[in-house]
Amino acid sequence: MIDTVRWVDSKKxxxxxxxxxxxxxxxxxxxxxxxxxxxxxxxxxxxxxxxTIFELIKTLAVRGAPAIGCAAALGLAAVxxxxxxxxxxxxxxxxxSSAERLxxxxxxxxxxxxxxEICKIKIEVSEESDVEKLKTLLVLxxxxxxxxxxxxxxxxxxxxxxxxxxxxxxxxxxxxGALAAGDFGTALxxxxxxxxxxxxxxxxSDETRPLLQGAxxxxxxxxxxxxxxxTICDNMSAQVMREGKINIVIVGADRIAANGDIANxxxxxxxxxxxxxxxxPFYVAAPYSTIDISIADGSGIPIEQRLSEEIRIFNGKxxxxxxxxxxxxxFDVTPAGLITGIIxxxxxxxxxxxxxxxxFMKEKIKDF
Amino acid sequence: MIDTVRWVDSKKxxxxxxxxxxxxxxxxxxxxxxxxxxxxxxxxxxxxxxxTIFELIKTLAVRGAPAIGCAAALGLAAVxxxxxxxxxxxxxxxxxSSAERLxxxxxxxxxxxxxxEICKIKIEVSEESDVEKLKTLLVLxxxxxxxxxxxxxxxxxxxxxxxxxxxxxxxxxxxxGALAAGDFGTALxxxxxxxxxxxxxxxxSDETRPLLQGAxxxxxxxxxxxxxxxTICDNMSAQVMREGKINIVIVGADRIAANGDIANxxxxxxxxxxxxxxxxPFYVAAPYSTIDISIADGSGIPIEQRLSEEIRIFNGKxxxxxxxxxxxxxFDVTPAGLITGIIxxxxxxxxxxxxxxxxFMKEKIKDF
Numbered sequence: 254m255i256d257t258v259r260w261v262d263s264k265k266x267x268x269x270x271x272x273x274x275x276x277x278x279x280x281x282x283x284x285x286x287x288x289x290x291x292x293x294x295x296x297x298x299x300x301x302x303x304x305t306i307f308e309l310i311k312t313l314a315v316r317g318a319p320a321i322g323c324a325a326a327l328g329l330a331a332v333x334x335x336x337x338x339x340x341x342x343x344x345x346x347x348x349x350s351s352a353e354r355l356x357x358x359x360x361x362x363x364x365x366x367x368x369x370e371i372c373k374i375k376i377e378v379s380e381e382s383d384v385e386k387l388k389t390l391l392v393l394x395x396x397x398x399x400x401x402x403x404x405x406x407x408x409x410x411x412x413x414x415x416x417x418x419x420x421x422x423x424x425x426x427x428x429x430g431a432l433a434a435g436d437f438g439t440a441l442x443x444x445x446x447x448x449x450x451x452x453x454x455x456x457x458s459d460e461t462r463p464l465l466q467g468a469x470x471x472x473x474x475x476x477x478x479x480x481x482x483x484t485i486c487d488n489m490s491a492q493v494m495r496e497g498k499i500n501i502v503i504v505g506a507d508r509i510a511a512n513g514d515i516a517n518x519x520x521x522x523x524x525x526x527x528x529x530x531x532x533x534p535f536y537v538a539a540p541y542s543t544i545d546i547s548i549a550d551g552s553g554i555p556i557e558q559r560l561s562e563e564i565r566i567f568n569g570k571x572x573x574x575x576x577x578x579x580x581x582x583x584f585d586v587t588p589a590g591l592i593t594g595i596i597x598x599x600x601x602x603x604x605x606x607x608x609x610x611x612x613f614m615k616e617k618i619k620d621f
Numbered sequence: 622m623i624d625t626v627r628w629v630d631s632k633k634x635x636x637x638x639x640x641x642x643x644x645x646x647x648x649x650x651x652x653x654x655x656x657x658x659x660x661x662x663x664x665x666x667x668x669x670x671x672x673t674i675f676e677l678i679k680t681l682a683v684r685g686a687p688a689i690g691c692a693a694a695l696g697l698a699a700v701x702x703x704x705x706x707x708x709x710x711x712x713x714x715x716x717x718s719s720a721e722r723l724x725x726x727x728x729x730x731x732x733x734x735x736x737x738e739i740c741k742i743k744i745e746v747s748e749e750s751d752v753e754k755l756k757t758l759l760v761l762x763x764x765x766x767x768x769x770x771x772x773x774x775x776x777x778x779x780x781x782x783x784x785x786x787x788x789x790x791x792x793x794x795x796x797x798g799a800l801a802a803g804d805f806g807t808a809l810x811x812x813x814x815x816x817x818x819x820x821x822x823x824x825x826s827d828e829t830r831p832l833l834q835g836a837x838x839x840x841x842x843x844x845x846x847x848x849x850x851x852t853i854c855d856n857m858s859a860q861v862m863r864e865g866k867i868n869i870v871i872v873g874a875d876r877i878a879a880n881g882d883i884a885n886x887x888x889x890x891x892x893x894x895x896x897x898x899x900x901x902p903f904y905v906a907a908p909y910s911t912i913d914i915s916i917a918d919g920s921g922i923p924i925e926q927r928l929s930e931e932i933r934i935f936n937g938k939x940x941x942x943x944x945x946x947x948x949x950x951x952f953d954v955t956p957a958g959l960i961t962g963i964i965x966x967x968x969x970x971x972x973x974x975x976x977x978x979x980x981f982m983k984e985k986i987k988d989f
């Protein structure tokens with residue numbers, strides 16, 4: 254698969270899970286694909302600088318809710334791995350301050366806060382006083398988040414596979430694929446699973462303005478994997494639905510509220526309405542870590558507003574006149590009522606979501 | 622107003638209607654704003670070359686159903702104005718062949734065929750045998766189409782004004798404004814009329830991928846006229862509707878079938894569904910010449926498919942990987958059932974459209 258987020262240890266080994274011998278784990282670096290350059294160039298960035306990691310997340314060099322979580326955890330481990338702290342307390346102080354900085358990079362993806370929180374708690378509850386050992390523990394925790402993410406993607410793929418049949422058409426929005434997660438991705442996981450089974454699926458990929466994650470990333474990774482993909486502009490999805498080309502819509506999610514409302518890339522809400530109008534099932538694929546039961550419904554999810562220049566300037570060319578106002582919300586909320594099911598690593602949640610999400614979270618909590 | 626399409630006579634006078642003295646009318650040229658360069662540059666093109674005019678229409682240097690009709694008529698007059706034909710028959714032969722070529726430039730806009738047809742018929746039914754006089758007659762006919770278009774835009778503005786109130790928000794898609802017609806445009810005509818009355822209207826303008834007519838053209842011309850305009854990406858229209866910012870949707874049309882189905886820029890159909898979901902009235906503004914009663918319903922309207930490069934490459938940068946398939950329909954059909962009303966120069970047509978369009982066309986035909 255595509256190695257979107259990885260750890261590079263002190264011997265330059267590239268890791269996606271904890272190694273048998275942990276001696277060379279630190280100092281190490283976060284390694285990501287620079288998605289800003291795709292599809293023209295495949296380039297990697299390795300770093301252990303806090304402000305660089307902050308910028309990489311903020312400018313969407315790494316994006317997609319699960320990938321942001323993994324990158325934040327590994328990034329935090331890289332930054333803290335070179336700490337000069339002499340005591341456990343000093344180290345934990347630095348850890349908290351770095352985690353706080355990283356959590357401000359994107360406001361909507363709950364996985365970001367969740368991954369940073371898990372790392373912090375792991376260190377805080379450990380009784381280790383040796384700073385070097387704490388550093389190793391932190392990398393191991395971050396790698397365990399990545400490994401779990403990879404496993405969750407595979408499970409989502411298996412569960413979602415039941416919704417696909419040979420010859421069917423799937424519409425997806427933005428990129429919730431391998432480039433958005435550790436491995437198979439979320440929304441694209443059932444498609445990769447279908448590919449492994451030899452099913453022919455055609456994916457219609459909304460280009461997803463303004464940053465074109467669908468055109469640049471979804472098309473790139475599906476083509477690489479040998480899946481047939483057709484790129485359309487966002488305003489063409491109603492037409493392809495009307496032409497009978499779409500049997501199912503599958504999208505990812507950046508945050509899921511306790512009632513099943515979901516926040517995802519701007520445009521998702523509109524696609525859900527169009528799917529309903531055409532009687533096409535609309536599914537959300539997301540791992541456990543995307544669910545935020547502290548938020549009762551979608552109205553409580555903060556929506557990131559991004560710079561107007563993302564829309565005004567397109568590849569260096571001005572497409573909206575100066576001084577014309579621009580509105581650029583990065584996400585929207587799709588109400589639970591428009592969602593046919595939520596594909597998770599444990600199976601497909603169905604309405605009423607308040608009950609099914611509650612049960613699902615109870616089961617998960619037992620695992621800890 | 623904006624001088625989107627004009628005639629330049631042999632004395633370099635710029636005309637939007639027939640002059641009192643016709644002596645210097647020929648040879649003359651079609652003069653258009655090169656809309657491919659907006660909003661960065663306002664440049665005009667003057668030409669009397671058939672293939673240049675064909676290309677200008679095909680590449681959307683001039684676009685918008687009414688403007689295409691006017692440009693085709695004036696372009697035809699310019700091309701035929703330099704004819705070396707010695708006889709009426711030879712002249713009519715050239716006229717027919719040039720009209721046929723121009724009618725192949727865009728397949729969906731009925732105004733194109735209509736304007737060329739009117740010009741041809743006018744010459745064919747005249748009993749004039751002097752070729753120079755036929756040339757002048759042709760320019761006069763083309764100028765009368767332009768003048769009538771300007772008058773129709775103003776009437777649409779007046780009729781549509783009744784739908785607007787101070788402080789309201791309007792969503793529009795693509796550009797059906799001054800740059801798409803002789804004058805006020807169609808969808809934007811009620812907004813310009815409201816502006817003249819001193820009403821404050823906020824227009825939300827979908828950027829309209831792939832060619833960004835909403836971002837480049839609608840925002841440009843409304844800002845120039847002092848109307849408040851907010852540009853959004855196509856996939857944000859559901860969100861602004863949900864936020865209560867939109868009180869009415871007004872779009873143009875490239876062709877209207879006898880039952881009220883309309884073809885318009887790709888994305889219009891989706892916006893109509895979103896408007897219905899949010900209980901927002903959805904209006905189409907179009908002049909008489911857009912109605913094609915020879916077509917029973919939307920399924921009979923040919924939909925132009927455009928080159929995939931319009932989506933794949935933006936400003937020289939590849940945004941979709943090579944070999945990834947692209948689907949690029951230029952138009953879609955919005956079924957009559959989603960349309961609250963059709964704003965014409967004679968008033969607002971209401972469902973059932975089969976009856977209201979039939980009556981409207983009967984009235985119009987009486988005028989001839």
